[in-house]
Amino acid sequence: MRRILVVLCVLAAGLSGAARSQEADVAQQRDLVNQATVGIISGGVAGTYVRIAADLADAFDEGYDLRVLPVIGKGSVRNIEDLLLLRGIDIAIVQSDVLEFYRRTDLYPGIEDKIAYITKLYDEEVHILARAGIGSVDELSGRRVNFGTEGSGTFMTAGIIFDELGLDVEVTALPEPEALASLRAGEIDALVFVGGQPLTLVSQIEADAGLRLLPIPRGRVDAGYLEAELAAESYPRLLAPGERIPTLAVGAVMAAYNWPAAHPRNAKVSRFVDHFFADFERLKGAPYHPKWQQVDLADPVPGWRRLSAASARLQAR
Numbered sequence: 001m002r003r004i005l006v007v008l009c010v011l012a013a014g015l016s017g018a019a020r021s022q023e024a025d026v027a028q029q030r031d032l033v034n035q036a037t038v039g040i041i042s043g044g045v046a047g048t049y050v051r052i053a054a055d056l057a058d059a060f061d062e063g064y065d066l067r068v069l070p071v072i073g074k075g076s077v078r079n080i081e082d083l084l085l086l087r088g089i090d091i092a093i094v095q096s097d098v099l100e101f102y103r104r105t106d107l108y109p110g111i112e113d114k115i116a117y118i119t120k121l122y123d124e125e126v127h128i129l130a131r132a133g134i135g136s137v138d139e140l141s142g143r144r145v146n147f148g149t150e151g152s153g154t155f156m157t158a159g160i161i162f163d164e165l166g167l168d169v170e171v172t173a174l175p176e177p178e179a180l181a182s183l184r185a186g187e188i189d190a191l192v193f194v195g196g197q198p199l200t201l202v203s204q205i206e207a208d209a210g211l212r213l214l215p216i217p218r219g220r221v222d223a224g225y226l227e228a229e230l231a232a233e234s235y236p237r238l239l240a241p242g243e244r245i246p247t248l249a250v251g252a253v254m255a256a257y258n259w260p261a262a263h264p265r266n267a268k269v270s271r272f273v274d275h276f277f278a279d280f281e282r283l284k285g286a287p288y289h290p291k292w293q294q295v296d297l298a299d300p301v302p303g304w305r306r307l308s309a310a311s312a313r314l315q316a317r
Helices: 002-036 049-059 076-085 098-105 153-165 176-184 264-278 280-284 290-294 308-316
Strands: 037-041 067-071 091-095 115-131 144-146 170-172 190-195 211-213 226-231 244-257
Touching: 002 037, 002 264, 037 049, 037 076, 037 264, 049 067, 049 091, 049 280, 049 290, 076 091, 076 098, 076 115, 076 153, 076 244, 091 115, 091 153, 098 153, 115 153, 115 176, 115 226, 115 264, 115 290, 115 308, 144 176, 153 190, 153 244, 176 190, 244 264, 264 280, 264 308, 280 290
Parallel strands: 037 067, 037 091, 144 170, 144 190
Antiparallel strands: 091 244, 115 190, 115 211, 115 244, 226 244
């Protein structure tokens, strides 16, 4: 019996040692996976941000050296909050006017020191889609207009633009796919959507759907937005060949939390920045979004500070 007990003890010790070894292996693998993964929060499924994040995940999949993990976000305002507070989020795609929005609200004092930009991406056009019987934005006064979900960049920008235009409308806050269904059903009169053309949601609308894109009188908006056009090439079902609709645009920005130089999260973001700047040109070809062709890595973003790792890579190019 004593011999049996000794054998059992030896076996138990061996199993315990094997279990500890396995746990150590799992812990090592966990560290390997996490130190290489960068979480990037984008936008809703109908917008351009999610496509941009998906492109980054595809183009910069370097196995255990680098992995980009796209996360569907709730718009620019929430994306900045998530970048500041949500575990696992290292990078956010946002509108360039969101930092000024946060400065005005004073929700996060000194936010300009906490958030920095890696690069300006491209300009996002303001789309106002209305029922066919509405010929101008002024005819939307007093009508129901969807501004997108509260906290989104579209909601923020739409509010500024309609205020600048002096138009008092009944605001709804539906997600864009629901808003389009409501527009088709005649439950709202127009929707606003800020995103890089061509937007999938808009480009898939049938020519006979009874909807139209409205021009924005740019001279009446003094909030610093860029002049832009919606082109027939982007929306051939809604616009005649060669037709261009005047509108406004706001810059899209790839932002990061400004970690101290010695912080492990800073090393992770810096690794992404190195790969992004080194292999950026591949994003300008198929199958990636055509908006990448508009990106100039040297473009500044007024009111923002560039991330030190990005500045270093830009100077080395």
